[in-house]
Amino acid sequence: MNITLLAKKGGVGKSTVSILLYEAFRHAGKSVHIHDWDAQGTCSKALELINGQTPEVNRQFDITIYDTPPSLDHTATSTAVRTADIALVVTSPSPADVWEAEDAVRFVQARNSKAAVRVVFNKVRRTTILGRLVDESAKQVSVPSLPVTLSARECYQHAVAHGWKALDSAAREEVLQLTVALLSL
Amino acid sequence: MSKQRSKDNVNSLLAAIQRTPTATPEAPSVPSARPEPQPGVSQRTAAAPATNRVGKAATFWLHDEDRKLIRELAAWLAGQGLRPTDSMVIRSALRMAKTGGDLLEAYRKAAQLDGRLRQRNGSETA
Numbered sequence: 001m002n003i004t005l006l007a008k009k010g011g012v013g014k015s016t017v018s019i020l021l022y023e024a025f026r027h028a029g030k031s032v033h034i035h036d037w038d039a040q041g042t043c044s045k046a047l048e049l050i051n052g053q054t055p056e057v058n059r060q061f062d063i064t065i066y067d068t069p070p071s072l073d074h075t076a077t078s079t080a081v082r083t084a085d086i087a088l089v090v091t092s093p094s095p096a097d098v099w100e101a102e103d104a105v106r107f108v109q110a111r112n113s114k115a116a117v118r119v120v121f122n123k124v125r126r127t128t129i130l131g132r133l134v135d136e137s138a139k140q141v142s143v144p145s146l147p148v149t150l151s152a153r154e155c156y157q158h159a160v161a162h163g164w165k166a167l168d169s170a171a172r173e174e175v176l177q178l179t180v181a182l183l184s185l
Numbered sequence: 186m187s188k189q190r191s192k193d194n195v196n197s198l199l200a201a202i203q204r205t206p207t208a209t210p211e212a213p214s215v216p217s218a219r220p221e222p223q224p225g226v227s228q229r230t231a232a233a234p235a236t237n238r239v240g241k242a243a244t245f246w247l248h249d250e251d252r253k254l255i256r257e258l259a260a261w262l263a264g265q266g267l268r269p270t271d272s273m274v275i276r277s278a279l280r281m282a283k284t285g286g287d288l289l290e291a292y293r294k295a296a297q298l299d300g301r302l303r304q305r306n307g308s309e310t311a
Binding site for chain 2: 179
């Protein structure tokens with residue numbers, strides 16, 4: 001299964017979500033690999049810190065995650081989208097990010113009609129106005145958003161360097177719920 | 186107490202993911218340099234070493250959109266550990282192309298970009 005994470009802009013947490021999904025699948029016993037196609041190389045650096053992943057070209061994985069550049073014009077984004085079984089548009093509750101998410105959804109639909117496209121809200125603070133309005137914001141996007149949102153948690157930032165062990169129980173539960181939601185598509 | 190409950194939830198979610206089958210994409214078959222002889226094909230043809238053939242140069246008219254498609258395909262192949270040339274990308278794409286509605290649709294899209302074809306035969310792109 002190929003999962004492509006994309007967004008039109010940077011800073012929404014594509015790489016962090018990629019790493020969290022990677023760790024969730026890995027701890028569930030799935031073989032998983034990240035293609036880090038973002039020039040920033042966050043995932044590559046993180047994987048080296050977490051488990052010293054080196055790319056294995058000829059191996060088949062249960063799950064392949066594509067982390068893409070923060071641009072819809074980049075060739076790597078198009079290629080990853082064409083390969084995807086699931087295209088996950090990462091956004092935050094910020095209105096500007098939600099507008100960009102709709103552009104990303106249309107981008108996927110124009111290139112890969114077979115992929116399941118979903119939006120995932122990241123960095124959600126339920127105690128804030130924007131956080132409470134996530135369900136309303138989701139209606140602005142033409143595809144369903146995942147029923148699970150990722151909260152703004154500091155441990156997610158730590159997970160980029162330390163992996164699964166940086167997550168507390170609540171964070172693990174949230175990430176695993178997201179993973180189950182993806183597998184249910 | 187709630188910590189224990191959360192731990193239980195995590196374990197049951199992990200188990201749920203473990204149980205969920207993940208369809209593994211078919212392994213891209215890498216053609217060997219010297220393919221096995223096919224039944225019904227003469228031994229002489231089948232045994233001809235492909236590596237000695239260089240082909241002939243050909244001129245195509247490509248638009249920016251076409252070059253972009255070639256780059257995208259090359260990027261994907263590069264992700265599989267290959268280092269394809271444009272020629273190899275085009276030759277590979279030709280080998281997987283099949284006649285049918287998809288080809289017709291692709292032809293119409295390509296024809297819309299072709300100024301020379303439009304001049305010669307307006308109905309082709311209409």
